[in-house]
Amino acid sequence: MSNVVKYTMNRLKYDVCVIGCGPAGFAAAMRSYDFGNHVCIIEGNRIGGAGVADGALSSKTMWELSKDFSIANKIDRGYRASNISVDYEKVRDNVFAAVREKEYQIRSQIETFSKKEGSDKSVTLIEGWGSFSLNKSVLVTKHDGEVVEIIADNFIIASGSHPRKHPLLEVDGEMIINSNHILKLKKFPREILIVGAGIVGCEFATIFAEFGQTKVHLLDSQERVIPFEDNDVSDYAAKMLENIGVSIYHTASLRSIKKHDTHIDVTLDYKDSHTEVISVDTILVSIGRVPSFKRLGLENVGIELTQNGLICTDEECLVNSNIYAAGDISGHNALVNVAEMEGRFAAKAIESKIKFPLRYRNMSTIMFFNPEISSVGLNEKECQKAKIAYKVVFYKHALVSRAITMRETEGFFKMIVTDEENPKVLGMRAAGPQSAASIMYIVTLMDHNIRLGDIMKTVHPHPSMTEGIQECIRTLLGKSIFKPEAFPQYISFKSWKPEEQ
Ligand SMILES: Cc1cc2nc3c(=O)[nH]c(=O)nc-3n(C[C@H](O)[C@H](O)[C@H](O)COP(=O)(O)OP(=O)(O)OC[C@H]3O[C@@H](n4cnc5c(N)ncnc54)[C@H](O)[C@@H]3O)c2cc1C
Ligand SMILES: NC(=O)c1ccc[n+]([C@@H]2O[C@H](COP(=O)([O-])OP(=O)(O)OC[C@H]3O[C@@H](n4cnc5c(N)ncnc54)[C@H](O)[C@@H]3O)[C@@H](O)[C@H]2O)c1
Numbered sequence: 001m002s003n004v005v006k007y008t009m010n011r012l013k014y015d016v017c018v019i020g021c022g023p024a025g026f027a028a029a030m031r032s033y034d035f036g037n038h039v040c041i042i043e044g045n046r047i048g049g050a051g052v053a054d055g056a057l058s059s060k061t062m063w064e065l066s067k068d069f070s071i072a073n074k075i076d077r078g079y080r081a082s083n084i085s086v087d088y089e090k091v092r093d094n095v096f097a098a099v100r101e102k103e104y105q106i107r108s109q110i111e112t113f114s115k116k117e118g119s120d121k122s123v124t125l126i127e128g129w130g131s132f133s134l135n136k137s138v139l140v141t142k143h144d145g146e147v148v149e150i151i152a153d154n155f156i157i158a159s160g161s162h163p164r165k166h167p168l169l170e171v172d173g174e175m176i177i178n179s180n181h182i183l184k185l186k187k188f189p190r191e192i193l194i195v196g197a198g199i200v201g202c203e204f205a206t207i208f209a210e211f212g213q214t215k216v217h218l219l220d221s222q223e224r225v226i227p228f229e230d231n232d233v234s235d236y237a238a239k240m241l242e243n244i245g246v247s248i249y250h251t252a253s254l255r256s257i258k259k260h261d262t263h264i265d266v267t268l269d270y271k272d273s274h275t276e277v278i279s280v281d282t283i284l285v286s287i288g289r290v291p292s293f294k295r296l297g298l299e300n301v302g303i304e305l306t307q308n309g310l311i312c313t314d315e316e317c318l319v320n321s322n323i324y325a326a327g328d329i330s331g332h333n334a335l336v337n338v339a340e341m342e343g344r345f346a347a348k349a350i351e352s353k354i355k356f357p358l359r360y361r362n363m364s365t366i367m368f369f370n371p372e373i374s375s376v377g378l379n380e381k382e383c384q385k386a387k388i389a390y391k392v393v394f395y396k397h398a399l400v401s402r403a404i405t406m407r408e409t410e411g412f413f414k415m416i417v418t419d420e421e422n423p424k425v426l427g428m429r430a431a432g433p434q435s436a437a438s439i440m441y442i443v444t445l446m447d448h449n450i451r452l453g454d455i456m457k458t459v460h461p462h463p464s465m466t467e468g469i470q471e472c473i474r475t476l477l478g479k480s481i482f483k484p485e486a487f488p489q490y491i492s493f494k495s496w497k498p499e500e501q
Contacts, residue, residue, distance in 0.1 A: 010148045014040040016350060017138055017152035018343075019130040019296065022049020023056075023336045024327025025158030026106055028343030029123050032156075033113060035351045036121045040150055041110070042140050044129035044295070049160050050328075051336045052102045054180045059203055061098040062182070063368045065091055066210035070244070070370070073212065077407060086211055088187045095183060126150070131297035136322075139297075154322045154350045157311065158343055159296060161289040161328035166195060168254060169285050175264060176283045179204070188213035189282035193266055195254065196287035197225040202237065203368045204284055209244040210370060217278060219249045219268070226367065230379045232394065233414070233429050240369050240410070240431075252276070257283070291329045306331075315357060317346040324349060335365055362446045366436045371411055374435040376443050377427030378416060380496070387498040389419035390426055395472045396490040397432050399482050402463040408433050415442070415472040419495055422453040423476065434465045441466060452477060 016032040018025045021043035029041040046053045072081050107125070115122040128142035130150070138150040163178035165171070173181045179200050192208055194201045197220035208214040218225070218241065224234040225241065225248065238248055252268040255275070264283060268276045291310055298305070303319055306312050310331035317324045324346040327339035338360065345358050364376040383390045397403035397411040411432020417423035428442045445455065452473050460470045474480040475491060484491040 010146065011151065012040065012148060013151045014038045014124075015152065016040075016154050016156065016347070017130075017150045018042065018156045018158055019138065020049060020158035020160055020327070020329075021047045021106070021125065022158060022160045022327060022339065023051035024160070024329075024339035024343035025049070025156070026051075026343070027340040028156045028158055028326055028347045030109075031344045031347035032350065033121055033123045035347065035353070038115065038121060039123045040126055040152070041123060042126050042128065042130040042138065042150070044127070046103065047106050047110075047125070048099075048103050051339070052106075053099045054183065056336050057102050058095050058099050058183060059179070059200075059207070060368060061095045062091065062207050063203060063210075065094060066207045067370065070210040070212070086188075086213065088185065088213075091211075092183055129295050131295055132301045133297065134300045136301055154324065156317075156343070156346045156350075157293075157296060157319070157323065157325040157329055158327045158339070159292045159329050160339075161334060162292050163285065164288040164290050166285045166287055168257065169195065169283060171285060175259060175281065176285065178285045182284075185282070189280070191215040191217070191263075191278075191280040192282045192284060193217045193219060193264075193278065193280045194284045194286060195219050196285065197222070197227075197248070198286060198288060199226065199367055201284070201286035202226060202241065204286065205241055205246045206244070206369050209241070209246050212245075216246045217249065217280065218246050219252060219254060221253060223250055228381075229375070229429070230381055230414075233373065233379070233431075236412070236431060237367070237369050237373060240371070244370060289328065289334055291331065293329065316349040316354060317342055317358075318349065332360060333363060333365075335363070337365075338363060362443055364436070364439055364443050369431075371408070371432045372435050373429065373431040374439040375427070375429045376439055377425065377446055379427055379429065380416060383416060383426060384496065384498075388426065389495070389497040390416050391419050391423065391476055391493070391495040392416045393472050393475045394492045395468055395475065397465075397468060399471070399487060399490050400463075400465060400468040402465050402467065403432060405463055406433055411435065413438075413468045413472050415469070415476065417452060417476055419497065422451045424449065424451050428469075430469075432465070438465045438469055442469065 015037035016039045018029045018041045021041050029039045032039045110123050110125045113123040115124050126140050128140040130138045130140045133139050140148045169176050171178050194205050197218050205216045205218045209216045225238045226234045251271040255267040255269045258265040263279050263281050266278050311325045313325050313330050319325050326342035326346045328334045367373045393415050395413045398409040403409045414429040416427045417425050425446050430439045460466045471480050484493050
């Protein structure tokens with residue numbers, strides 16, 4: 001690969017230029033480095049993107065802290081802590097510390113590999129906003145106003161996404177906020193209205209309710225929270241939110257707001273045509289995210305957006321000639337693991353080193369409710385839409401010994417498998433402690449096309465949460481220790497065939 005060539009003070013040549021240092025861009029840059037390239041990575045804001053600050057890592061740190069706080073407040077375990085208090089500024093300091101740790105790791109790795117005299121591969125961070133020019137270079141406007149021109153053999157766009165705007169709610173960053181402003185709040189809101197009960201909305205509803213300092217109202221234009229999941233899973237999530245004091249408005253819509261110095265009056269219209277006015281001091285807008293392409297100068301390199309405002313990529317993340325795209329900008333599931341997978345894939349595609357295609361099917365996710373809900377693969381709605389015959393078992397944690405020892409039996413495992421004698425797993429949902437760790441075992445089965453009958457020999461440790469999964473599999477094969485007939489309230493089982501509908 002060619003070396004970095006310096007034409008003038010502000011014109012630099014690299015093998016690969018990555019725009020955006022979020023999870024997609026950083027993963028792409030490091031994989032390109034593995035292949036022996038000189039890589040430049042451009043970041044206009046904070047390194048780590050929404051994977052770290054104002055996103056995945058910061059919100060998960062808050063979630064962990066809020067969970068600890070609510071556990072410390074429990075009074076049903078034989079101990080009772082007294083005089084527990086919580087201070088928003090100190091919580092924020094902890095979240096800032098977590099964010100700094102991750103940002104330092106990313107920055108110090110880039111520093112370690114940045115171009116040194118004689119190095120045959122490198123990764124260099126250029127801080128500023130990158131935009132394609134008409135001659136297919138990228139112009140980076142640094143924060144001090146200096147402009148640097150980057151010439152590269154290949155480009156990877158990894159510019160991510162930002163919160164969608166609400167037509168009635170103008171974000172001011174103080175009273176009306178989006179997920180970028182959570183850590184700018186100076187104290188816990190007294191009363192918050194969260195508009196949008198998708199993942200971001202439900203996670204912050206959980207966090208604020210668990211800290212117990214804020215009355216949380218959750219409003220969505222759909223009938224259910226996390227509406228893309230099966231009704232039993234979204235109903236469970238709603239029940240868990242209500243258990244911690246969140247008021248969910250399933251049938252209301254936002255008519256108008258009136259801002260005052262200290263509060264906002266919100267007028268809600270209900271489907272039965274009555275109207276209610278609630279008073280809150282903060283509104284969080286969380287109605288989805290949209291790709292960030294405004295500063296990229298895509299028109300200069302002939303990239304047109306799809307009707308949905310997305311960059312169109314082929315199966316190798318290629319947009320056109322030598323420009324690739326990865327992460328939230330590509331419009332696939334907006335997740336850190338998807339962004340990293342696509343970033344790494346784009347780097348491999350540049351080298352023509354693709355060994356297996358991109359696969360989104362078995363991507364696992366965790367939704368941070370109380371308790372966490374993990375998922376992989378298809379749900380019932382998706383199977384029915386695709387007309388796939390299936391069997392499904394719902395196994396409550398009330399029967400799982402480890403959950404009983406934790407005094408935490410509200411969760412469940414739900415496993416969906418093909419309607420065959422020796423079935424394969426189509427998808428799984430798990431709610432409760434350790435759900436993400438437990439589900440990974442199923443992800444591996446799915447990835448390797450292993451059938452349920454082939455894993456019956458595997459004996460799980462006791463007491464462990466995965467014994468619940470073992471019993472799901474045994475139930476599906478008619479071999480469980482606890483039987484659905486004896487515990488219909490804890491184990492349910494059904495099958496679905498397209499022709500029966
Ligand atoms: C509140 C919240 C919580 C989340 N929690 C989770 C979670 O628990 N698990 C999970 O998997 N996912 C989670 N996500 C989603 C996840 O953060 C995103 O899917 C992921 O960060 C996308 O990575 P990306 O690299 O594509 O984009 P981003 O992370 O958005 O990074 C893109 C970067 O590009 C930079 N950039 C943009 N344009 C330019 C330009 N022209 N020049 C230079 N730089 C530019 C941006 O400043 C940004 O730093 C969460 C998101 C939010 C908002
Ligand atoms: N734990 C995780 O993996 C995690 C956590 C946070 C975010 N994310 C990612 O970030 C993405 C964005 O999250 P999000 O929650 O902002 O979006 P989302 O698409 O998940 O949810 C948006 C919600 O807003 C509702 N909505 C849309 N317009 C509305 C309106 N005008 N009024 C009221 N409600 C309205 C929708 O019905 C939907 O329920 C997610 O798709 C997810 O991939 C992942």
